[in-house]
Amino acid sequence: MKNHYDVIVVGLGAMGSATCYHLAGRGAKVLGLERFDLPHAQGSSHGYSRHTKTAVYVDTPFEPFIERSFELWRLLEGETGQQILVTTGYLRMANTGSWDHLRDKVRHEVLTADEVAYRYPQFTLESDYHGLYDPVGGLLRPELGIASHLIQALRRGAKIHGREAVTGWKETAHGVEVETEHARYGADQVVFTGGSWTDRLIAGLGITLTVSRQPLAWVWPARNAASFDVGALPIWQIPAPECDGEYYGFPMMPDHPGFKLALHTFGETSDPEHLDRDARPKDEEEVRACLRRYIPDANGPLTAMRICMYTRTADELPVLDRHPAHHRVTVGCGFSGSGFKFSCAFGEWLAETALGQPNTIANKAFRFERLLGAADSA
Template sequence: MNNHYDVIVVGLGAMGSATCYHLASRGAKVLGLERFDLPHAQGSSHGYSRHTKTVVYVDTPFEPFIERSFELWRLLEGETSQQILVTTGYLLMSDSGSWDQLRGKVRHEVLTSDEVAYRYPQFTLPDDYHGLYDPVGGLLRPELGIASHLIQALRRGAEIHGREAVTGWKETAHSVEVETGHARYSADQVVFTGGSWTDRLIADLGITLTVSRQPLAWVWPARNAASFDVGALPIWQIPAPEYDGEYYGFPMMPDHPGFKLALHTFGETSDPEHLDREARPEDEEEVRKCLRRFIPDADGPLTAMRICMYTRTADEMPVLDRHPAHDRVTVGCGFSGTGFKFSCTFGEWLAETALGQPNTIANDTFRFERLLGAANTA
């Protein structure tokens, strides 16, 4: 077979694009396959902005990955002369919680409700709320991040195909064969980073990925619009206990009209092929509740809505691992609505693993084993 590669990457969203970049940077012969456009708005990595921050990951398995991610985003910016990470600070507002465990570990400030009101009068908080401020938090530009990873992979010799869906694959004694509607390819290794479409790959293990519909909204502030611009406002987060979730949002950027906010929760479930991508009145009402209660000056006319997806595992933790039944297959999936910020470093881990190289970051947690145990006892 002439179409032979060191590694084929299937699915070129956040994780797959970063994996192609890191593979090509290590001199591998890479083929990347994506069923949609590059980039696209059918998955979980569109909408102009994503959060990144450090304080919420201290003393968790994510901590070394988030630290590494800031290094890798800045390296990618240096290679591309693009601003992918915009430092804004991150403000978590809540009526509960203690952050004593952060002392001496990461830069942060704990603010009273009066201090939040003085510094950020855009928010109207009850007196019993307080704030946690992370000065290194910021927003990532997902479409630009994906495009930058892919362009740099291409410049390093990777072969990237958009609009070429994988229709089948099999592992042989000497390779993995991947078939599309256009051709048949082989590789020493394959990496599956198909997002919400990964479920079928691991169904035989008894592991289920749950896909949920996630609306995003933009409004034009009713008053004091300049106070919501980037430079005047951090990325932010406020609990939404009535939805068992959290509201979150971003300052306004010059490349899209409106103040973006959304509700982070695992809502209506769906198959990715049949996800309702049309915005509904109740989608808008969810964010209006936040605006009326906490950010009344921003409660202006709607400018846009978009629908993305979350894909979560049973414990809402990702999987980065070799497939338990296929030695030539590595899988990244189940990022549970928090994955984009880690994509540059998760892609690095997937590339190193596929090539059999030592991992820059040890990964003892994000393995199939924990889910297989739960599946076998269910």
């Protein structure tokens, strides 16, 4: 076949763009296919900012991936001259839990409610709250991260096609054949990083993926706006006891007006083709509850709202693995609202696996096998 590649990557959001970057960097002949624009706001990786931090991932399967991600984001910044990762510190506030296990493992501070109030008077906490401060935490700029991965992949020889939806694929005697609206392509391997569309792209995926609607909001602070600027405030997270979730937010950046915050919980289930992308009064009220309770100075007029998606697995851990029934297919999916920060390292793992190369990071926790029984019983 004339249009034959070493690897085709289907879906060029956070994971797919990073996978193309790492494949091209290893000298592979790569084709990346995306049904929407590059980058786009139809999936899970838009909205100007995403959290990254280290302390909360100590002693979890994510720990080596977050360490590697920090290295790779800085490497990408060096290649492009763009600031993708903005170090702000990360403040997690709660009235339960302990961080004793972090001692001697990672840089951090544990703060009393009074110490949080002294350092960050923007927050109003009850006396039984405490804070975990991670000095290396910060915000990532998702649109810039995706664009930077794609541009570097293109500069290294990758072929990248936007607005070209995949309509089918099959394994052949010599590899994999991928069909789109416009053409048919062949490859030795294919990587599916289709986000909320993954189980539509791979019939009989074998696991359950649940898509949920996730509103994001920006407000202009009612008082003391400068205290919410980047440099004055860390990224932050605090309980939402009314729904067993957590509020999270970001300092204000100069490229978008408003103080961004959202509710991290698994919201109304949907599917990617029929997601309601219009903001509702209830969406705004969810973040107003946070502002009234914890951050009253920020409780000013709304400047923007957007609707994002989470795609979660049964155990809320991602899948990074070869497909158990298709040895030429590698899959990255189900990042459960926490994927972007890891995307450069997850993309590296997916690229190495597709090429049959040794993995920089061992991965035992994110395999298909742990979920196959759960899908059968769902």
